[in-house]
Amino acid sequence: MPELINIRDLPTSVSERRVVVVGAGPAAHRFVTALRGRGDRSDVVVLGEESVAPYDRVNLAKHWDPDHDLSLTNVGMWNERTHLVTNAWVNSIDPERKSVHVNGETELAYDELVLATGSAATMPPLPGNDLAGVYVYRTVNDVDRMRANVEALSSARGPEKPPQAVVIGGGLLGLEAAGGLVKYGFETHLVHSRDWLMSSQLDEGGGRTLNRAIEQRGIELHLGQRPSAVLPAAADPSTVGGVAVGEDLIEADLVVWAIGITPRDELARDAGLETAPNGGVPIDTACRTATPGIWAIGEVASFDGTCVGLVAPANAMAEVVAAQLTGGDDEFTEIDDATKLKLHGLDVASFGDSLSRKSGTLDVVMSDPVEGVYQKLVLSDDARTLLGGVFVGDAEPYASLRALLGRQLPGAPKAYLSGGGDVPDAEMPDDLVACSCNNVTVHEIKQAVGQGCHDLASVKKCSKAGTQCGSCVGLVGKIMTKEMEGAGLEISKRLCEHFELSRPELFEAIRLSRLTSFTQVIEKIGTGRGCDICKPVVANILATAFHEHVLDGGRDGLQDTNDRALANMQKDGTYSVVPRIPGGEITPEKLAVIAQVAKEFNLYTKITGAQRIDLLGARLEQLPQIWQRLIDAGMESGQAYGKSLRAVKSCVGSAWCRYGVQDSVGMAVHLENRYRGLRSPHKLKIGVSGCARECAEARGKDVGVIATDKGWNVYVGGNGGFTPRHAELLVSDVDDRMLVKVIDRFFMYYIRSAERLQRTAPWVESLEGGMDHLREVILEDSLGICDELESAMGDLVADYRDEWAETLNDPVKLARFTPFINDPQATDETIVQVPERGQVRPATAGERVMISVPTIGIGA
Amino acid sequence: MTVLTRKTHSTAVETLTWTPVVEEHRLERDVGAAALLKGRHIALYRTWNDRLYASSNVDPDTGASVLSRGIVGESGGVPTIASPLLKAVFNLETGECLTNDELSVETYPVRVVDGIIQVGLDF
Numbered sequence: 001m002p003e004l005i006n007i008r009d010l011p012t013s014v015s016e017r018r019v020v021v022v023g024a025g026p027a028a029h030r031f032v033t034a035l036r037g038r039g040d041r042s043d044v045v046v047l048g049e050e051s052v053a054p055y056d057r058v059n060l061a062k063h064w065d066p067d068h069d070l071s072l073t074n075v076g077m078w079n080e081r082t083h084l085v086t087n088a089w090v091n092s093i094d095p096e097r098k099s100v101h102v103n104g105e106t107e108l109a110y111d112e113l114v115l116a117t118g119s120a121a122t123m124p125p126l127p128g129n130d131l132a133g134v135y136v137y138r139t140v141n142d143v144d145r146m147r148a149n150v151e152a153l154s155s156a157r158g159p160e161k162p163p164q165a166v167v168i169g170g171g172l173l174g175l176e177a178a179g180g181l182v183k184y185g186f187e188t189h190l191v192h193s194r195d196w197l198m199s200s201q202l203d204e205g206g207g208r209t210l211n212r213a214i215e216q217r218g219i220e221l222h223l224g225q226r227p228s229a230v231l232p233a234a235a236d237p238s239t240v241g242g243v244a245v246g247e248d249l250i251e252a253d254l255v256v257w258a259i260g261i262t263p264r265d266e267l268a269r270d271a272g273l274e275t276a277p278n279g280g281v282p283i284d285t286a287c288r289t290a291t292p293g294i295w296a297i298g299e300v301a302s303f304d305g306t307c308v309g310l311v312a313p314a315n316a317m318a319e320v321v322a323a324q325l326t327g328g329d330d331e332f333t334e335i336d337d338a339t340k341l342k343l344h345g346l347d348v349a350s351f352g353d354s355l356s357r358k359s360g361t362l363d364v365v366m367s368d369p370v371e372g373v374y375q376k377l378v379l380s381d382d383a384r385t386l387l388g389g390v391f392v393g394d395a396e397p398y399a400s401l402r403a404l405l406g407r408q409l410p411g412a413p414k415a416y417l418s419g420g421g422d423v424p425d426a427e428m429p430d431d432l433v434a435c436s437c438n439n440v441t442v443h444e445i446k447q448a449v450g451q452g453c454h455d456l457a458s459v460k461k462c463s464k465a466g467t468q469c470g471s472c473v474g475l476v477g478k479i480m481t482k483e484m485e486g487a488g489l490e491i492s493k494r495l496c497e498h499f500e501l502s503r504p505e506l507f508e509a510i511r512l513s514r515l516t517s518f519t520q521v522i523e524k525i526g527t528g529r530g531c532d533i534c535k536p537v538v539a540n541i542l543a544t545a546f547h548e549h550v551l552d553g554g555r556d557g558l559q560d561t562n563d564r565a566l567a568n569m570q571k572d573g574t575y576s577v578v579p580r581i582p583g584g585e586i587t588p589e590k591l592a593v594i595a596q597v598a599k600e601f602n603l604y605t606k607i608t609g610a611q612r613i614d615l616l617g618a619r620l621e622q623l624p625q626i627w628q629r630l631i632d633a634g635m636e637s638g639q640a641y642g643k644s645l646r647a648v649k650s651c652v653g654s655a656w657c658r659y660g661v662q663d664s665v666g667m668a669v670h671l672e673n674r675y676r677g678l679r680s681p682h683k684l685k686i687g688v689s690g691c692a693r694e695c696a697e698a699r700g701k702d703v704g705v706i707a708t709d710k711g712w713n714v715y716v717g718g719n720g721g722f723t724p725r726h727a728e729l730l731v732s733d734v735d736d737r738m739l740v741k742v743i744d745r746f747f748m749y750y751i752r753s754a755e756r757l758q759r760t761a762p763w764v765e766s767l768e769g770g771m772d773h774l775r776e777v778i779l780e781d782s783l784g785i786c787d788e789l790e791s792a793m794g795d796l797v798a799d800y801r802d803e804w805a806e807t808l809n810d811p812v813k814l815a816r817f818t819p820f821i822n823d824p825q826a827t828d829e830t831i832v833q834v835p836e837r838g839q840v841r842p843a844t845a846g847e848r849v850m851i852s853v854p855t856i857g858i859g860a
Numbered sequence: 861m862t863v864l865t866r867k868t869h870s871t872a873v874e875t876l877t878w879t880p881v882v883e884e885h886r887l888e889r890d891v892g893a894a895a896l897l898k899g900r901h902i903a904l905y906r907t908w909n910d911r912l913y914a915s916s917n918v919d920p921d922t923g924a925s926v927l928s929r930g931i932v933g934e935s936g937g938v939p940t941i942a943s944p945l946l947k948a949v950f951n952l953e954t955g956e957c958l959t960n961d962e963l964s965v966e967t968y969p970v971r972v973v974d975g976i977i978q979v980g981l982d983f
Contacts, residue, residue: 573926822896
């Protein structure tokens with residue numbers, strides 16, 4: 001029983017209380033996270049019958065792509081106090097003895113038992129449902145099996161006759177299943193018992209709009225009908241051949257049932273626990289069942305006689321039980337059944353009384369059949385209080401509106417619908433729930449801002465708002481901006497708790513006072529001892545201001561791990577190695593060495609977007625050997641790890657290309673060799689194109705150089721990434737010499753005056769006067785600093801040294817490339833790779849559980 | 861049938877075993893190091909004031925054994941380690957995460973005997 005090894009380990013842990021969770025779905029995951037978040041130190045055992053760690057079932061549709069990893073993160077949450085047992089079937093619960101029986105052989109005692117058994121997909125007892133090729137849509141295993149069948153069918157059928165699928169059930173799950181099948185080339189039919197899809201969430205107008213949109217996506221609908229039988233194939237009576245629907249027979253190679261879910265309350269019923277008439281285990285507002293010591297959360301919990309299959313209430317219940325078990329008095333009082341999803345690229349959302357069930361409600365409707373948009377607000381009879389809403393085709397207003405449920409709308413209802421005019425800029429009430437998945441109020445978001453979270457990422461992290469389904473992120477951003485504006489926050493430029501100065505101020509102070517170590521800097525102009533924000537910034541400034549090796553003079557402790565290891569750390573703790581390939585030009589000899597190194601060290605090899613080669617999966621202790629091999633072949637570090645110049649991308653240029661007007665490769669090589677190793681507030685990229693066709697995509701770079709028949713045009717401030725931006729023209733038709741001068745000045749001015757992690761685009765924007773100011777400084781020398789900028793750059797260029805070679809020549813630095821200080825020969829056995837497309841990749845959290853990687857054995 | 865019941869409660873101090881790791885002088889200030897102790901990955905740190913700390917080396921965000929390769933720092937006077945991967949910051953004294961309530965790392969007592977760093981383990 002290898003899967004029970006973890007159970008047998010249990011007696012070694014020491015705790016006053018054991019909490020056993022039956023079920024390992026998202027509710028169980030949330031419960032464990034919440035319990036630990038409250039500092040509880042009970043032993044927790046999670047028993048899951050699936051063979052994988054808890055995963056995000058909400059996004060099951062994404063698993064049609066088998067590479068999409070649905071595991072809920074934090075594999076580190078499983079440790080010696082928190083055990084996940086997979087393939088664990090609970091046979092029975094004994095409420096008297098307070099124990100559960102697992103896999104027919106183990107009795108596990110509990111102090112508190114949390115039922116999180118979820119539900120099963122419903123399949124009615126129709127003839128033919130036992131045939132091969134009939135599925136339900138509930139688990140990753142269901143999708144895996146379907147995908148395998150689909151692939152077999154597609155290859156057996158050949159392209160001339162596509163395979164055919166019938167999905168039964170036009171709710172959320174059915175539509176998702178159908179979407180996956182369409183993607184796999186199935187001719188897909190969808191059978192639904194009502195006249196419009198998603199009939200539990202959408203009113204007729206919204207539903208019919210959705211019907212049209214789904215039909216347009218190639219799915220044939222059979223509405224208002226139920227199947228009467230699933231029929232075998234003529235050729236092979238053990239497999240499915242069709243579905244009888246009314247008078248019709250729909251041919252089918254595959255049938256998927258998605259008509260709803262049934263709570264998994266059988267364990268509870270067998271144990272003599274109370275169950276609800278409609279299924280499920282009844283809970284009170286504390287999520288307690290009627291049996292002492294037993295709680296229920298998620299889809300199996302019946303609240304007010306109803307079980308719901310949505311993630312928000314499941315999370316809320318999990319939080320309530322975690323609170324109750326740690327002395328809190330949180331309560332679950334209301335099921336939030338708001339839904340928002342993207343179906344086949346189409347936004348659909350509903351919340352509150354979306355079907356206008358209450359009497360006397362008023363509907364405000366916007367319907368645009370041409371655009372396929374339907375929006376409805378349900379209001380109280382005085383047209384003021386928002387009671388619900390439906391959105392199909394455009395759900396943009398959803399996030400703000402669902403938060404206002406049960407409240408008076410601050411403006412005219414129609415203004416909240418698309419194209420309806422401006423929404424009044426009213427203050428949002430503090431107790432309004434902005435993020436319903438995690439139950440985060442407007443007040444809590446404002447608090448996060450007040451505690452110093454001044455960008456969306458930190459507000460999300462701090463408040464947990466917007467971290468689950470993501471539909472409220474826009475709203476969270478609005479609340480944050482408003483709060484910051486209201487507080488007169490011009491986004492503080494203070495670097496961190498240790499430095500009141502902004503980065504440019506710090507740069508000037510360090511340069512002018514000639515402070516050369518972090519200790520000097522923090523003692524003279526900071527407070528405390530530094531942190532992960534200011535240490536790398538100071539190290540970076542010291543490198544540019546005094547051009548020394550980033551690891552010299554005790555600077556190791558200042559650097560991010562990437563700079564310390566001179567390689568990029570990947571999610572599993574291994575590193576990637578990127579040798580410099582200036583301008584993307586490489587000899588076959590060097591290419592062969594890279595290939596040999598990759599093969600020898602079993603590195604995953606990928607061509608990067610910057611015309612370089614990334615070698616991934618190197619262990620810490622392998623890095624020096626890998627560098628030595630690359631250096632022996634005449635290569636050097638590509639600084640892919642640093643806040644520094646990365647690569648200069650080029651097209652082939654006039655040497656080969658019939659359109660080229662300048663030697664773009666030659667210029668790219670020259671520029672890359674000039675600025676290699678240059679440390680900057682953020683990474684820097686350059687592109688050089690040999691003609692106006694712009695094959696090097698230079699305008700997507702911090703500096704874009706584009707050949708003209710008279711010389712070069714220089715563009716600055718472009719980038720790809722999260723907010724792509726085209727670089728803007730700084731100067732036209734400069735010669736080679738002037739081109740270098742302009743870039744010298746631009747880079748140096750940027751390095752001295754940009755904020756921490758500010759790329760060139762926002763930096764240019766932040767300059768008073770923007771591009772005009774930049775032209776004055778760089779081209780007209782309005783500040784009289786051009787000579788100084790050029791000479792500072794000249795010094796840096798002259799002092800360039802390869803960081804890899806310097807490390808190899810220094811025994812002290814080399815000694816740090818050992819994984820364990822007390823056992824120089826040992827390697828990290830928790831690094832596990834699995835094969836994929838002829839190479840390797842890190843095992844996912846789910847795979848690690850299955851290959852029983854010793855995560856449990858490596859400490860909490 | 862295996863019957864598993866709770867172990868009777870005993871205090872953590874009683875079950876500590878002091879495990880020698882490495883000579884004190886080999887641990888550099890502000891540069892963490894990982895050690896393999898009884899099959900577990902432990903991170904050791906020496907802070908600016910030459911205090912020693914030990915925690916699990918496993919980053920709870922990712923499960924990767926990398927915490928010792930983060931940046932040792934200070935926040936409000938408390939010694940901290942910032943994970944090198946997703947940058948969660950942990951209090952080295954308590955293991956609490958200062959940036960995400962849901963995370964924490966196990967910490968262990970450290971002492972020096974005859975110039976050798978020892979870590980107190982309860983497993």
